[in-house]
Amino acid sequence: MKDNLLTPVSRRCFLKNSVSLATGLAVAPSLIGAPRILKHYNEPNSVINGVPIGVITYSFRSMPDQSAEATLQYVVDAGISTIELMGGPAESFAGKPESSMDRRTFSRLRRADREGEELTEDQKKELADMQAQVESYNQEVAAWRTKVSMDKFTQLKKMYNDAGVNIYAFKPGAFGIDNSDAEISYGMQAAKALGASHVTLEHPSDDAHTQRLGKLAKKNKMYVGYHGHTQQTPTFWDIALEQSKYNAMNLDIGHYVAAGNPDPLELVKGKHDRIMSMHVKDRESLTNGQKNRVWGEGDTPITDVLQLMRDQKYTFPATVELEYQIPENSDAVREVAKCLEYCRKALE
Incomplete structure (x- = not known):
């Protein structure tokens, strides 16, 4: 694979590069009808024989720049044209308040405390102070979410679409049990502004909350895709699906196989419409x-599932989620590109 990776870029640099490319093409005498060509020139295309291959931007978490502009560059460099966008890049772009707290230290102390490790008095005080900071920050973010304009999300959608990238799902941390109805509706409206058909979240394992989300999804005309890990079973989503037509599935075939379930093909066949x-x-x-x-070294029947999607003409996106350890001589962008190539070989 040809190395075409760029260093993290600012929005100004990204747009400057795009404009420079467009200008060069527009003046090239050999390109008759350049405006029409320009619209699709050098755009990524990861729809393979009718199967949309996307990526969740969580896959690029190891990359140094987590801005919306840099994330877009990672997606384009990997050859992907459709994505599930994490909340971080989009909300930062829209002006979400930043936290100065050292979250790594907080996570380490909280994990140690949860696992019964003996903390020193200084560590206990530090943990308590950090917990208070988190609560205060969450309140600040909640207030911001209830008043933020959707204009920045619309602007982000245009920036991504202009680069040939479509956003089909949005995953901000706004759909938890502790989030207000206003925050949840904000997340759904932001998804709509981004052009997404659904939001995603970890299944809360709480029937009352999935019913609540289903009602708010109906109100906001936005589908909710519930993600599962190794708690997935063939009936894992049934209650939520019965509660609302707006409750849906964000299946993970890797976790499903790791949980010891039967072949996921039957689940996909039986519930493809949800x-x-x-x-x-x-x-x-x-x-x-x-x-x-x-990919190709585990037990997940990736090729079989993708070919089922192709043959049955299922149109929901298959989302690359990079979870394996990245080799020392590579990075997340290169590995996502390899996963895309795996899908291409399976589908062509």
Whole structure:
């Protein structure tokens, strides 16, 4: 694969590069009808034989710049044209308040406390102070979400669309049990402004909350895709699906196999009309250790599922989620591109 990666860029640099490319093409005498060509020139295309191959931008979490502009560059460099966008880049672009707290230290202390590790008095005080900071910050963010304009999300959609990237799902941290109805509606309206058909979140394992989300989804005309890990079973989503037509599935076939379930093909066949998007990764089965593996080395029938989607003309996106350890001589963008190539070989 040809190395075409760029260093993290600012929005100004990204747009400058795009404008420079457009200018060069527009004046090239050999390009008759350049405006029409320009619209699609050098755009990524990850729809393969009718199957949309996307990526969740969480896959680029190891990259140094997590801005919306840099994230877009990672997506384009990987050859992807449709995405599930995490909340961080989009909300930062829209002006979400920033936290100065050291979240790594907070996570480490909270994990140690939860696992019963003995903390020193200084560590206990630090943890308590950080918990108070988190609560205060969450309140600040909640207030921001209830009054922020959708204009920046619309602007972000245009920036991504102009680069040939469509946003089909949005995953901000606004849909939890502790989030207000106003925050939840904000997340759904932001998704709509981004052009998404659905929002995604981890299944809350709380029937009252999925019913609440289903009602708010109906009100906002936005589907909710519930994601699962190794708690997935063939009936995992049934109650939520019965509660509302706006409750849907964000299936993960890698986690599904790692949980010890039967072949996911039957689940996909039986519930394809309720799947909004599907995460793809290669994990070992329960009996083989459950590890995340380079695609093709685990037990997840990725090729079979993709070919089923192609042959049955299922149109929900198959979402690359990069979970295996990135080799030392590579990075997330290169590995996502390899996953896309795996899908291309399976589908062509």
